[in-house]
Amino acid sequence: MVKKIRILIAKPGLDGHDRGAKYIARALKDAGYEVIYTGIRQTPEAISRTAIQEDVDFVGLSLLSGAHRELFPRVVQLLRSANADDIVVFGGGVIPESDIPYLKENGLAAIFTPGTAISEIITFLENTSAKGQA
Amino acid sequence: MRGIARAISAIENELPEKEALIDELFPYCGRAAVWGITGAPGSGKSSLVDLFIENKRRAGQRLAVIAVDPTSPFSGGAILGDRLRMQRHATDDSVFIRSMASRGHLGGLAGATADAIKILDAAGFDLIIVETIGVGQSEIEVVELADLIILILVPGMGDDIQALKAGIMEIGDLFIINKADKDGAAKLKTEIEYVLNMPSAITNLPKPPVLLTSATLPEGIDTAVQKIDECFQQLVHSGELRRRRNRHLQRELNRIVMQKVRALLDDRYNLTQALGDWVEQIRSADSRPYSLVNAKIDTFIKELNGLC
Amino acid sequence: MPVNAELEQLKQAWEQGLLKKTLVRNPESKPEFTTGSWLPIERVALPSLTTTAEYCEKLGFPGEYPFTRGVQPTMYRGRLWTMRQYAGFGTAEESNTRYKYLLKQGQTGLSIAFDLPTQIGYDSDDPHSTGEVGKVGVAIDTLHDMEILFDGIPLDKVSTSMTINAPAAILLAMYLAVAEKQGIPRAQLNGTIQNDILKEYVARGTYIFPPKPSLRLITNIFEYCTREVPKWNTISISGYHIREAGATAVQEIAFTLCDGIEYVKTALAAGMDVDQFADRLSFFFNAHNDLLEEIAKFRAARRIWAKIMKTKFQAKNPKSMMLRFHTQTAGSTLTAQQSDNNIVRVTLQTLAAVLGGTQSLHTNSRDEALGLPTEESVRVALRTQQIVAFESGVTNSVDPLAGSYIIEELTDRIETEAWQYIDRIEELGGMVNAIEQGYVQKEIQDAAYRYQQEIENQTRVIVGVNRFMVEEELPQDILRVDPHLQEVQITKLHQVKEQRDNLAVKTCLEAIRRAARQSETNLMPFLISAVRAYASLGEICGVLREEFGEYRESIVL
Numbered sequence: 001m002v003k004k005i006r007i008l009i010a011k012p013g014l015d016g017h018d019r020g021a022k023y024i025a026r027a028l029k030d031a032g033y034e035v036i037y038t039g040i041r042q043t044p045e046a047i048s049r050t051a052i053q054e055d056v057d058f059v060g061l062s063l064l065s066g067a068h069r070e071l072f073p074r075v076v077q078l079l080r081s082a083n084a085d086d087i088v089v090f091g092g093g094v095i096p097e098s099d100i101p102y103l104k105e106n107g108l109a110a111i112f113t114p115g116t117a118i119s120e121i122i123t124f125l126e127n128t129s130a131k132g133q134a
Numbered sequence: 135m136r137g138i139a140r141a142i143s144a145i146e147n148e149l150p151e152k153e154a155l156i157d158e159l160f161p162y163c164g165r166a167a168v169w170g171i172t173g174a175p176g177s178g179k180s181s182l183v184d185l186f187i188e189n190k191r192r193a194g195q196r197l198a199v200i201a202v203d204p205t206s207p208f209s210g211g212a213i214l215g216d217r218l219r220m221q222r223h224a225t226d227d228s229v230f231i232r233s234m235a236s237r238g239h240l241g242g243l244a245g246a247t248a249d250a251i252k253i254l255d256a257a258g259f260d261l262i263i264v265e266t267i268g269v270g271q272s273e274i275e276v277v278e279l280a281d282l283i284i285l286i287l288v289p290g291m292g293d294d295i296q297a298l299k300a301g302i303m304e305i306g307d308l309f310i311i312n313k314a315d316k317d318g319a320a321k322l323k324t325e326i327e328y329v330l331n332m333p334s335a336i337t338n339l340p341k342p343p344v345l346l347t348s349a350t351l352p353e354g355i356d357t358a359v360q361k362i363d364e365c366f367q368q369l370v371h372s373g374e375l376r377r378r379r380n381r382h383l384q385r386e387l388n389r390i391v392m393q394k395v396r397a398l399l400d401d402r403y404n405l406t407q408a409l410g411d412w413v414e415q416i417r418s419a420d421s422r423p424y425s426l427v428n429a430k431i432d433t434f435i436k437e438l439n440g441l442c
Numbered sequence: 443m444p445v446n447a448e449l450e451q452l453k454q455a456w457e458q459g460l461l462k463k464t465l466v467r468n469p470e471s472k473p474e475f476t477t478g479s480w481l482p483i484e485r486v487a488l489p490s491l492t493t494t495a496e497y498c499e500k501l502g503f504p505g506e507y508p509f510t511r512g513v514q515p516t517m518y519r520g521r522l523w524t525m526r527q528y529a530g531f532g533t534a535e536e537s538n539t540r541y542k543y544l545l546k547q548g549q550t551g552l553s554i555a556f557d558l559p560t561q562i563g564y565d566s567d568d569p570h571s572t573g574e575v576g577k578v579g580v581a582i583d584t585l586h587d588m589e590i591l592f593d594g595i596p597l598d599k600v601s602t603s604m605t606i607n608a609p610a611a612i613l614l615a616m617y618l619a620v621a622e623k624q625g626i627p628r629a630q631l632n633g634t635i636q637n638d639i640l641k642e643y644v645a646r647g648t649y650i651f652p653p654k655p656s657l658r659l660i661t662n663i664f665e666y667c668t669r670e671v672p673k674w675n676t677i678s679i680s681g682y683h684i685r686e687a688g689a690t691a692v693q694e695i696a697f698t699l700c701d702g703i704e705y706v707k708t709a710l711a712a713g714m715d716v717d718q719f720a721d722r723l724s725f726f727f728n729a730h731n732d733l734l735e736e737i738a739k740f741r742a743a744r745r746i747w748a749k750i751m752k753t754k755f756q757a758k759n760p761k762s763m764m765l766r767f768h769t770q771t772a773g774s775t776l777t778a779q780q781s782d783n784n785i786v787r788v789t790l791q792t793l794a795a796v797l798g799g800t801q802s803l804h805t806n807s808r809d810e811a812l813g814l815p816t817e818e819s820v821r822v823a824l825r826t827q828q829i830v831a832f833e834s835g836v837t838n839s840v841d842p843l844a845g846s847y848i849i850e851e852l853t854d855r856i857e858t859e860a861w862q863y864i865d866r867i868e869e870l871g872g873m874v875n876a877i878e879q880g881y882v883q884k885e886i887q888d889a890a891y892r893y894q895q896e897i898e899n900q901t902r903v904i905v906g907v908n909r910f911m912v913e914e915e916l917p918q919d920i921l922r923v924d925p926h927l928q929e930v931q932i933t934k935l936h937q938v939k940e941q942r943d944n945l946a947v948k949t950c951l952e953a954i955r956r957a958a959r960q961s962e963t964n965l966m967p968f969l970i971s972a973v974r975a976y977a978s979l980g981e982i983c984g985v986l987r988e989e990f991g992e993y994r995e996s997i998v999l
Contacts, residue, residue, distance in 0.1 A: 003147040004237065013558070013572075014562050014564075014574050014648075015558065015647070016642070016647015017647065019688050023894050025213055026887075026891055029206060029209060029211035034211060034214060035211065035212065036215075037213060038217060038218050038221050039221065040995060041995075043570075045225050046221060046225050053135060053230055054214075054232060055139040065577055065578050066578060066814075066923060067572075067573030067574045069573070070572055071573050113778055114777065115777055115778055115779055119898070176879065176880070180996070181996060219994070219996050222994070350878070
C-alpha cells in the first residue's frame with residue numbers, strides 16, 4: 001500500500017515571512033508526508049486550485065501579517081464552492097487566540113499558534129486522517 | 135479538474151479501480167504530445183517549463199505538467215517544490231500541474247507516471263510535460279515515457295562531461311544549455327556537439343540540436359519551443375513517433391506483467407515474507423542463492439501446472 | 443588563541459588537577475558547550491592580547507581604525523544611542539497619533555512601519571491588498587497620506603527612518619515633498635531608508651523587481667542624495683531579518699557585509715567614488731539572546747567592514763570605513779506564552795546591543811508574538827532602553843567589555859568564521875550570484891531547521907514554551923487593526939484621484955516610463971514630480987513593474 005498523505009503548505013497574501021512554513025514543510029516530510037510547498041504570495045484562488053490539482057488531504061496556511069480573518073476563510077470558501085470541502089484546512093502564524101473561534105466557525109479545522117510543537121501538528125494530522133479513512 | 139486529480143491519485147495509491155479506469159480511457163489516448171524534460175537540480179528546468187507554459191498558452195494550447203521529485207528513502211516523505219516556479223499559472227484553467235513523488239511504487243515510478251499521462255491525455259490536454267531530475271534508474275525510466283526527451287544542462291556545473299557519458303545523454307533528442315548568460319556556455323555547447331558527433335543511436339534523426347536559453351533574462355525560449363515542435367514534427371513524419379510509442383507500450387506491458395507476476399507470487403506464496411525465510415536458510419542451512427531460488431521456482435511451476 | 447605558553451601550561455595543570463576531580467563528582471550539565479549559534483565556547487578563557495602592537499591591530503581606540511571598540515571616541519558619554527521604536531499601523535492619522543505619543547515619551551527618532559501593500563507597491567484598492575491594508579504598518583497610497591503622517595512633526599528636528607525597500611525611492615520622494623511643504627531645506631533632513639533589496643530575496647520577501655533594476659534604483663538614490671540630501675542615510679544594510687529567518691550570528695554579519703560589498707560594487711560601477719557615498723551607508727542588526735556572542739558579533743562586524751572598506755575598496759576617508767548600525771531586539775525569540783517574560787528577554791538583548799555599541803535601537807514589546815504593540819507595551823519597551831541608558835551605568839565607559847578574555851576570543855572566532863563565508867561568496871561571484879544559486883537561502887534554512895529541532899527535542903530551552911510551562915489564558919488586550927480601515931483608506935484614495943490634476947499625473951507617469959527605459963537616467967527627479975502631482979504608489983510601481991518585470995521566488999527547501 002503506497003497511499004501517502006499529501007499536504008499543501010501555502011502562504012496566502014503578501015506576507016513574506018516563510019521561516020515557519022519552510023520548517024513545517026521539512027518536518028512533515030521527515031515525518032513521512034508528501035508536502036507540496038508553493039512559496040510566498042499565493043492568492044486564495046491559486047491555493048484552492050493547487051489543492052485540488054494536487055488532490056491533497058490537507059492545506060496548511062501560514063500567515064503572520066494579520067490578514068488571516070480575511071484570507072483563511074476565503075480559501076475554505078473556494079474549496080467548498082469547488083465541492084472540495086473534504087480537504088481539511090488548518091492554519092498557523094501570528095493569530096490571536098480570540099480569533100480562533102471565528103476561524104473555526106469559518107471552516108478551519110485547527111489553528112496552531114506560536115510555540116506549538118511539531119508533534120502536536122502531526123498528532124492532529126494523524127487523528128484527522130484516521131477519522132477520514134473509511 | 136477534481137476528477138482528473140482524483141484519478142491520478144487512484145493511480146498513485148494503486149487503488150483497485152485504476153485498471154478499469156486506464157483501460158476505459160485508453161482509446162482516448164494518443165492525441166497529446168509528451169515532452170520529457172530532465173536535468174540536474176539547479177539547472178533551471180522548472181523555470182524553463184514555466185516559460186514553455188507561457189509560450190504554449192499564447193498559442194492557445196492546453197497543457198499539463200507532471201513534476202517528479204524523489205521520495206526520501208529515510209522518512210518516506212517528500213517535498214514537492216517544483217511547481218513553485220510555475221505557480222503563476224495556478225489559476226489558469228487550461229493548465230494542470232501535478233507533483234508526484236517517486237514513492238516506492240510496485241510498478242515502478244514509470245508505471246504510475248505512464249498512467250497519469252494517459253489520464254491527462256484522455257482529459258484533452260494538447261501537451262504534457264514530464265519533468266524529472268533524471269538521476270536514479272527510476273527517474274530515467276520516467277523520461278523514457280516521453281515522445282521526445284529534452285536534456286537541460288548548465289555551464290560550470292563541473293561534471294557536465296561526465297554526465298555526457300552517462301546513459302542519459304544517449305536518449306536526449308534535444309539539448310538545452312540554460313543560464314546561457316553565464317561564462318562557459320559557448321564552450322559547453324561546443325563540447326556537447328562534439329560528443330554528439332553521430333546520429334542518435336536510437337533513432338534515425340539527424341544530430342540532436344543544442345540550444346542556448348536563459349530562463350532568468352528570459353532569452354531563447356521561443357526559439358527553443360519552436361525547435362522542440364520541429365523535432366516533434368520530424369518524429370511524426372518519419373514514423374519514429376509511432377515506433378517509440380509502440381516501444382513504450384511494450385515496456386509498459388512488460389511492467390504490468392512483472393507487476394502481476396510479482397503480485398501473484400506475493401499473494402499465493404507471501405513472497406516478501408518468504409524472502410526473509412530464505413535468507414535464514416542460506417545463513418543457517420548453507421543453502422545457496424541460485425539453487426535455492428531455482429528449487430523454489432520449480433515448486434511454484436509444478437503447483438501452477440497442477441492447478442491448470 | 444592564547445599566546446602565553448606559561449599560562450597555557452598552568453591551565454593544563456589546573457585541568458588535570460582540580461577540574462578533573464570536580465568533574466568526577468559533579469559532571470557538567472552537557473558534554474559540549476556552544477554559543478547560541480553553535481560556536482564552541484571555552485570553559486575558561488585566557489588572555490589573548492599581550493602586546494601593544496596586537497592591541498592596536500585588533501582593537502585600536504574608539505573612533506579609529508579598525509573601530510572594534512566603537513565608531514565614536516566618546517560613544518554614549520557624548521550622546522546616547524537613538525531610541526527609535528518601529529511603529530505604524532492603520533491609517534496615517536492613527537500612526538501620526540502614535541508617533542506624537544512616542545516622541546512625548548522620550549523617543550528620539552521616528553521609525554516608520556508601512557503595511558505590506560505599501561511595501562510591495564500596491565494601492566489599498568488593489569485586489570492583492572485584500573485584508574492587508576494597515577495591518578503591519580501604515581497604509582500610504584499618495585502624498586496626501588504622507589502629509590497626514592507627519593502632520594505637526596517638524597522634519598528638521600526629528601530624524602526619520604523608513605522601513606521601505608522595493609519602493610524606497612518613491613517613499614523618499616514623498617518624504618522630500620512633505621519637507622518641501624514644511625519649508626525645510628533638503629540639506630537639513632536627517633533620516634534613513636532601509637532600501638536593502640538583497641535581503642528581501644533571501645529573508646524578508648517584500649521584493650518587487652528583479653535584482654538588476656533594483657540595484658539601479660538603489661544607485662539612483664545614492665547619487666541623488668549625495669547631491670541633494672547629504673545627511674540622509676541612503677541604505678540600511680540589514681542582517682536583522684536574515685537572523686530572524688534562522689541564520690546564525692556568523693551568517694548574520696557575513697551575509698549582511700556581503701550585501702554591503704555588492705552595493706558598494708554597484709555604486710562604483712555606476713561611476714561614483716567610494717568616499718563620495720560610503721559614509722552614508724548604515725547597517726541594521728539583530729540583538730539576539732546569547733549575550734556574550736552578540737557583543738562579540740557587533741565588534742567583529744565593525745572590524746571586518748573596516749578592513750573590507752580599506753583593503754578591498756581603498757577608501758581613504760575614515761568615515762567610509764565606519765560600520766554605523768541600528769539594532770532591533772530579536773522578535774523571533776519572544777513567546778506568546780507568559781508574555782511578560784519577554785520584557786526580561788528584551789532587557790538582556792538591549793544590554794547586548796548597548797555593550798555592542800549600537801548607534802540606534804528598537805526594543806520589541808512583550809506582545810510581539812500576539813500582535814502589534816499596545817500603547818502600554820510599547821511604553822515599557824521604551825522604558826527598558828531608558829533604564830539601561832540612565833540607571834545601569836554601562837554607558838559610562840566605552841566598549842566596557844573589551845579585554846574580557848572570552849569576549850575577545852569570541853570576537854576573533856566570529857571574525858574568522860565570517861571571513862570564510864565572505865570568501866566563499868566571492869568565489870561564487872558575489873552576493874547576487876550566490877542568491878541565484880540558492881547558496882545563501884540553503885545556509886539559512888539549514889540553520890533554522892537545526893535551531894527548531896533543538897527546541898522540539900528540548901536541547902534548547904525556551905522558558906515557558908518547552909520548559910516551565912503553565913496553564914494560562916493568553917492576554918486578550920492586544921492591538922487590533924480595524925478591518926473597516928481598508929474601506930476608509932480606499933475612499934480617501936479615490937477622493938484624491940478625483941481632486942488631483944489627472945492629466946499632470948498621466949504625463950508624469952509617462953515620463954517615468956521613458957526614464958525607466960534609459961538605464962543611465964536617474965529616476966529620482968521623475969518620481970518626485972509624480973508624487974507632487976499625487977500619483978499613487980500603485981500607479982508608479984505599476985509602470986515600473988511593466989518596465990522592469992517582477993521577481994519571482996524560485997529556490998526551495
